């Protein structure tokens with residue numbers, strides 16, 4: 001099945017099983033804004049806990065805060081967002097649709113890359129075991145031609161971004177005959193810059209209201225609290241401040257479901273270090289963050305680092321952790337060495353000293369910062385798109401059954417255990433409730449007595465529940481139940497008092513933490 005079809009099915013699945021709904025759906029929806037439903041919020045909370053605990057519990061020099069969304073407007077002037085937080089936009093004159101010029105060019109390069117992947121997959125199938133991918137890439141004329149096209153576009157693209165050359169961005173689009181996906185024409189306007197921040201008014205006009213912004217990143221809430229946290233927490237450099245919170249961007253090209261939203265959530269950590277030591281910490285956090293991703297057990301080849309083509313105004317090094325979504329490799333997390341830019345700017349704009357006295361060096365300085373910044377929603381999309389699996393199962397009578405199963409890492413699954421009485425009578429429901437009452441303080445459990453056991457299993461598979469337990473008549477006699485494992489569908493008889501230990505071992509975040517480097 002084509003990857004776009006898989007993605008469409010995933011989006012439909014997210015709605016059908018209560019993970020993600022379009023915001024304001026009964027009013028025909030609000031574009032690029034989504035609500036997390038009863039299952040989605042559990043998965044999202046588990047992702048946030050995995051991140052928060054890995055930062056704050058596992059690092060004694062990282063503490064957390066929760067700063068306000070509304071902040072003094074001068075903060076955004078100091079940070080550079082008022083003047084430079086822009087996207088280069090281009091309109092198609094026929095469809096009247098607006099696009100990000102950089103995204104059109106990136107999509108073109110991704111198309112060439114997809115052609116290369118296709119050639120490789122074909123050759124792999126043909127040559128089997130003896131296939132040498134590196135040699136194939138170096139010698140196949142079609143692969144080489146596409147690689148050359150990527151390199152040529154990339155070279156011009158990077159140069160244009162570096163010089164902020166909007167005319168050249170348009171010329172790349174024209175020269176490569178990029179057409180509007182809606183009208184199919186190449187009738188483009190010039191490229192213009194567009195600021196992404198939402199603004200609103202605080203206070204009544206009579207009192208003299210002031211324009212304030214909805215934060216486009218949570219990081220500034222950390223920078224402006226640096227002094228308070230450092231002093232009150234008696235923090236010694238190097239140390240980090242972590243935060244999870246909402247951010248807002250007036251994205252013009254919002255698409256791919258929850259990948260690019262106008263209201264989203266970030267998990268950011270700013271690590272304050274000695275000037276000159278930032279590259280060492282940049283490398284360290286790159287490794288730490290990649291290990292956090294890989295501990296979830298998804299295929300290694302789905303991850304890669306992608307160094308930024310153009311560094312943001314505040315950075316001296318930057319890379320993205322990219323994941324292979326059904327629509328290709330895309331950024332999930334950014335790791336940036338932000339120098340002393342933000343703290344120095346705030347020092348200048350607020351007129352107060354923002355420095356650290358380093359007792360070992362016996363001098364004061366503005367600390368340098370290495371930041372890790374990951375979108376909760378993109379992480380959610382990564383997890384659920386990788387977990388979504390359609391399987392064919394051969395039954396005993398030779399017929400083929402199908403199931404959709406979310407193979408979520410057990411620690412992230414919204415529901416950990418479903419307890420099902422075989423029938424609605426003979427005290428089996430009461431026994432099932434007894435089990436839930438015992439386990440509900442530790443695990444999210446669901447009780448389900450409706451329909452056949454087979455149907456109930458399918459419902460739990462569809463929301464990714466790792467364990468189902470069936471209570472039958474034997475359970476009343478010997479206090480045992482049948483436990484069924486989601487991924488293998490194997491079943492075994494276990495004592496009810498073993499359930500806690502079985503679940504604890506599999507669903508605890510500790511199992512993921514043990515895999516971290």
Ligand code: GAP
Pocket residue numbers: 216217218219249251258259260261262264265266268331332333334371373374375376377378
């Ligand atoms: N403080 C640095 C910063 O905000 P960024 O690369 O602009 O850096 C960090 O954003 C992460 O936030 C991205 O890697 C992505 O996961 C998430 N993100 C950014 N814009 C988003 C959007 N419109 N919708 C969903 N997630 C977004």
